[in-house]
Amino acid sequence: MQAPTGGPKDSIPPKLLNVSVPNLTRNFDHKEVVFEFDEYIKLNNHYKEFSISPDVEKQPDYKIKKKKLIITLPDSLEKNTTYTINFGNGLVDFNESNPFKNYTYVFSTGPELDSLTISGKVSNAFTKEFDPKEDLSVRVLLIPTRQDSIFGKKKANIFTGVDSSGNFKFQNLRADTYRIYAIKEENNDRIYNHPHELIGFYALDTIRLDKNIENIYIEYAKGKPKEFKIQDRKIQKDSRITLSFNQPLDSPAVRIIDPEELNEKAYVKFSELKDSVNIMLEKLEFDSIKLVISDYNKDLDTTLIRRSKNEKYDRELIPQLNITNKVNKVEHITITSTFPIESIDKNKIILKEDTLSRRNFQLQKDTLKDNLYHIRFNWKPKKSYELTIQESAIKSIFGDTNKEFKAAFAYDEAENFGDMIFKINGLDSNVYYIAEIIDEKKTKVYDRKILYNSNTLHYTKFPGGKYLLRIIKDINGNGRWDGVDVYNKIQPEPIWYLDKPFVIRSNWEQNETITPKFE
Missing domain, CATH: 2.60.40.10 (Immunoglobulins)
Structure with missing residues (x-):
């Protein structure tokens, strides 16, 4: 025997028919609330999805009995307090797991129901976006200033999640002064206590809530820990x-x-x-x-x-090249290594063009970057190349040498290089900026320049393609983007993205004027 096949798939969530104690009840003194639905139901990851705010030491007990959800409340509820139970996606129908989404049950243990609201939006401070695939775990914490000493130590009692656009809303709040944080957690404990957690806080520090407040905007980022530590060795x-x-x-x-x-x-x-x-x-x-x-x-x-006395270490100087199978006249070839290079013997480097050995290549040490060497040659189309770095051609400062290393490649005939010049308005002359050419996913950096007392970006003979431009306002001038320092109330350094991708075209010179706005 088996269930019959065919027919339309059930996509309708459970429908709530009755609640034993009505929503928005005042002077609540019940131990149990029963929710009755129109079909059989089950719990779905309810330990994570269900939440009660303000939080309680002993969590409510959630049980399913056929078409009913039975919530048993703890004895530790505070007097004259408005509580909200949020279902999240923790209750679904039995057969197809269609969720009964984001239902909230509100009650007050006193004669008044708190009714104030705070709403807003969160986003990643570095990308300036909210990624629903990565960031739905973000929680927004609301802590009365009189309790702010619990931050980073104890759970925040008042919290909420975000929707697929990064929007959040607190409801049924009492008038008070609050601090508000957004946290992307690693351990789901509503405490900022993990080195990889992202954190953000409201820019104006505190919120005096005596009326409904909207349009709160919080950016979260990797935070600066309270104390420096060597994390791994x-x-x-x-x-x-x-x-x-x-x-x-x-x-x-x-x-x-x-x-x-x-x-x-x-x-x-x-x-x-x-x-x-x-x-x-x-x-x-x-x-x-x-x-x-x-x-x-x-x-x-x-x-x-x-150090273990029996441990053996295999120290080998391994050449690292910047190419895989193509080379061009702009980038040429670079050689580096994990270990510090003292010298490279050009006589032990063999460059073959087809089958002919070529000695008229240049081998030069980089004038700015330590441990980097360049090989330059008049590469030609329709030729195959082989570079052999013979054994002991490279010597480290400790006397280590390399084993023989070979790489085969060809000349990139695309000649797909163009020029791009950005004229930038509105930059502060006494502030450092970091300009980066990146891919459309905002993950790969192709070029990085430091700007100071300059309003022009030149990209000459740059590989053709579609790119984004990112400019970081490097306020402290340390040459990198710094995230949030929540302990010293320092927001992430401002970032601006060109609002559209730009295309570098082969053998073209393009000019564009831009006006970054750092908010």
Whole structure:
């Protein structure tokens, strides 16, 4: 036996027929509320979807009995308080799981029902967008200023979710002064306490609620932790000592304090964002190593790493090229490595054009970027190339050398390069700006320039294609975008996006005047 097939699919959510204690009841003193529906129902992730606001220490008990939802309330309800139970998507029909969406049940344990509302919108401070696929987990927290000491320590009692556009609304609030936060959580505990959580706060700090308030706008971003910490530390298999931090630094330094003599020949390389560091030593002849991280010569954190005596490290200088299978006359070829390069022997680099060996290529060390070399050549169409970096062609500062390395590629005949010039109005002459050419998904950066006391952006012989322009107002001049510092009430640095993609066309020079607005 089985259910009959065919017929239209049920897409209608359950319909509420009756509530044992009517919605918006005052002087509420019941222990149980029964909701009766027109069809069989079930709970769906109700521990996450159902919520009561203000929060209670012991949560209500939710049970299903055929077509009824039975909510048993705890004994700890406060007197003269308006409570809201939000169903979210936690109740669905039994067969097709059609949700009974966003129903709220409101009651007051006193003679009055609080009726004030706060509504607004949230978005990501970096993208200036709300992504319903990624950001529906955002919660908006409302904390009376008299309780603001609980922030980051205890759950916020008053909270709400957001819809697919990032809109939120608090209802049935009492008159009071509040602070309001938006948080994209990692652990669903309504507490800002995780290093990867995004946080935002209302720009005007407090809200005096004595009438309905609309159009509250909050941007959330990666927050600056209250205290700097070394988050992770390890000795890699290739012998690099790697430290990662819970926040980027501005003027970082690392110092070995035991064994102190290792400082003399240590090579230190911070990441571009300065949120991690690699320390490389000539030899790892120690049982343990103690390091301290500082910023602007102020010591921030110390760590001790122990080395296993039986651990073997395979340190090899591996060449890293900027190409895969194509090369062009604008970018040419670059060589770098994880380990610091002391020299490259041009005589041990073999460039073949088809089958012929070519020696008239240029090998130059970059004048600005450490550990980067360039190979330039008059590449030709319809030719195949092979680059061989022979064994021991590259030598590190510790005397390590490379094994033989080969790469095959061809010349990119597209010649798809154009020029783009932006004339920018309204920039402050004494403020740093970061201009970035990015893809339409806002995830990949193709070019990055620092602007100071300048109002022109030149992109010469830039690869053709469709791009977005992003300009960051770098208020503190540290060369990167900084998110929110909720503890010191500092909003994320302003970002502006050109409102439409622009196209760089082959062999064209284009000019455009733009006026960024940083809100």
